[in-house]
Amino acid sequence: MASRPAAEQYSVTVRRWSPPALAMLAAMAALTVLSPDAIARRARPAAPTETTAPRDAGEPIMAIVSIKSQQVTFYDADGWILRAPVSTGTTGRETPAGVFAIVEKNKEHRSNMYDDAEMPNMQRITWNGIALHGGPLPGYAASHGCVRLPFGFAEKLFDKTRIGMRVIISPKDAVPVDISHPSLLVPKQEAIAAAPAHAETLTQEAAAAANAADEAKKGAAKALREAASLVASVRKMQGLERRADAELKAAEKALAAAKTDEARAKAEDRRQKAADKAAEAATQLETAEAEAKSKPDAAAIKAAVKDAQAKKAETAKAASQAKLALEPVSIYISRATQKLYVRRNTHKPAPDGGGEVFDTSIEVPVAIEKPGKPIGTHIFTAMARNDTGLRWSAVTIEGTEDAKTALDRITIPQDVLDRIGPTALPRSSIVISDEPLSKETNYRTEFVAVLSNQPQGGFITRKPTPTIVAEEGSTWGGEGFGFFFQPNRAPQPANPRQRGGQYYQQPQPGYQSRPRWPW
Numbered sequence: 001m002a003s004r005p006a007a008e009q010y011s012v013t014v015r016r017w018s019p020p021a022l023a024m025l026a027a028m029a030a031l032t033v034l035s036p037d038a039i040a041r042r043a044r045p046a047a048p049t050e051t052t053a054p055r056d057a058g059e060p061i062m063a064i065v066s067i068k069s070q071q072v073t074f075y076d077a078d079g080w081i082l083r084a085p086v087s088t089g090t091t092g093r094e095t096p097a098g099v100f101a102i103v104e105k106n107k108e109h110r111s112n113m114y115d116d117a118e119m120p121n122m123q124r125i126t127w128n129g130i131a132l133h134g135g136p137l138p139g140y141a142a143s144h145g146c147v148r149l150p151f152g153f154a155e156k157l158f159d160k161t162r163i164g165m166r167v168i169i170s171p172k173d174a175v176p177v178d179i180s181h182p183s184l185l186v187p188k189q190e191a192i193a194a195a196p197a198h199a200e201t202l203t204q205e206a207a208a209a210a211n212a213a214d215e216a217k218k219g220a221a222k223a224l225r226e227a228a229s230l231v232a233s234v235r236k237m238q239g240l241e242r243r244a245d246a247e248l249k250a251a252e253k254a255l256a257a258a259k260t261d262e263a264r265a266k267a268e269d270r271r272q273k274a275a276d277k278a279a280e281a282a283t284q285l286e287t288a289e290a291e292a293k294s295k296p297d298a299a300a301i302k303a304a305v306k307d308a309q310a311k312k313a314e315t316a317k318a319a320s321q322a323k324l325a326l327e328p329v330s331i332y333i334s335r336a337t338q339k340l341y342v343r344r345n346t347h348k349p350a351p352d353g354g355g356e357v358f359d360t361s362i363e364v365p366v367a368i369e370k371p372g373k374p375i376g377t378h379i380f381t382a383m384a385r386n387d388t389g390l391r392w393s394a395v396t397i398e399g400t401e402d403a404k405t406a407l408d409r410i411t412i413p414q415d416v417l418d419r420i421g422p423t424a425l426p427r428s429s430i431v432i433s434d435e436p437l438s439k440e441t442n443y444r445t446e447f448v449a450v451l452s453n454q455p456q457g458g459f460i461t462r463k464p465t466p467t468i469v470a471e472e473g474s475t476w477g478g479e480g481f482g483f484f485f486q487p488n489r490a491p492q493p494a495n496p497r498q499r500g501g502q503y504y505q506q507p508q509p510g511y512q513s514r515p516r517w518p519w
Helices: 004-016 019-032 036-043 151-158 189-257 261-294 298-324 403-408 414-420
Strands: 062-066 071-076 079-085 098-101 104-110 118-124 131-134 147-149 166-170 177-179 330-334 339-349 356-365 377-386 389-398 429-433
Touching: 079 151, 098 377, 118 151, 131 151, 147 151, 166 377, 166 389, 177 403, 189 261, 189 298, 298 339, 298 356, 339 414, 356 414, 377 403, 389 403
Parallel strands: 062 166, 131 147, 330 429
Antiparallel strands: 062 071, 071 079, 098 166, 104 118, 118 131, 177 389, 330 339, 339 356, 377 389, 377 429
């Protein structure tokens, strides 16, 4: 009975509490009956796990790594197909956020920087050593800048990807969303259908022109040798004629000076022989000069070779462009440089043995509305064909503007659209960014762009690939690589945003030899 007033007072007090207070009380009561492990599970989201889409998967088109969630998701034409946890770069060696692509694959790679560590099923995305590879996953960011994948997942994935596959590293969670816009490439089915035969025809023409140029070069060498021989022959005949004339004059002088009949007879015989010899020398000289005149001169021969070489280069360029039309096209539009860049994979091995060569023949100014206003970084990808041409997706990894608004601010030159639009294929892409191209972009990479306002310790601390300038005018892999082979190009202007505590100027891409991997 003594406890009843206290109980009644407690009941009255509880009834006076507000609903929020009651909710808090309930939560506290619930926590008292939970184990510490259960409390920890409630305090943070569940860790990513390996997941496979419940359908037949196609070839991966892109991968999106979320630094925030420590997860990678691979997408084919119909959506996500694989997910797995990852471990990105730890503090001070952060994995750079940005736009990349696979540039090389090595199933049994070992680190040159970190004690010969095994990095199985390595898929490189920069030449200074950032890659996807199998490795230990402690459940948080722990690498030196690479993206570690579960060992089994990396092995399973290795044979599914191809060189040039887009890899997007986002500081936050990002997913592709369907988008349509007038600026996105619209192919023409008749152009796509005609492209293989057109490429084959131009390839045959290029081969014929190359053969003709080789024959012209050989013929010119032979003709120049013959011409040199004829010139030498003419000079020899001229010398013989001069000596014969001199002998004739001497014989005639001797005949005039002869005093006796015997002397005159001998002098006359000598004069006659000299006259015959001089006549023969004159005839030989006339014949040699006529033959020399009948042959083209050296200038004409060299001009013919030059014309044949020009035809060879022209047809090779046309054939190369026709072959490129059979490949997906990538466009990069930089607000920092106010330029549009285009590249396609030629599938030709790089001269130094690392990766494949990308065509870089198009670089033009581009109009951007309000160029002083940030536009963000957006990646548009042609996922598959549809009734209108191509079905596009958009991924935004930076900026407050949405992808459609970013496209609204861009005016792609019509001649570029006319050149690459009609044969655009699935896997084609358009990247719009505030960033200039990273210094890691070179003749053997897809576009590389790094977000300059995100930590990049794992990128900055790695040794840059050594620059070696190729011979000026080099056309490795065909026409259109001169842009990346020119020495002393001015650097691209970088965005005036801090990166890793300092302002950073992005240099213009240049030819870079295969480096020692600074892993």
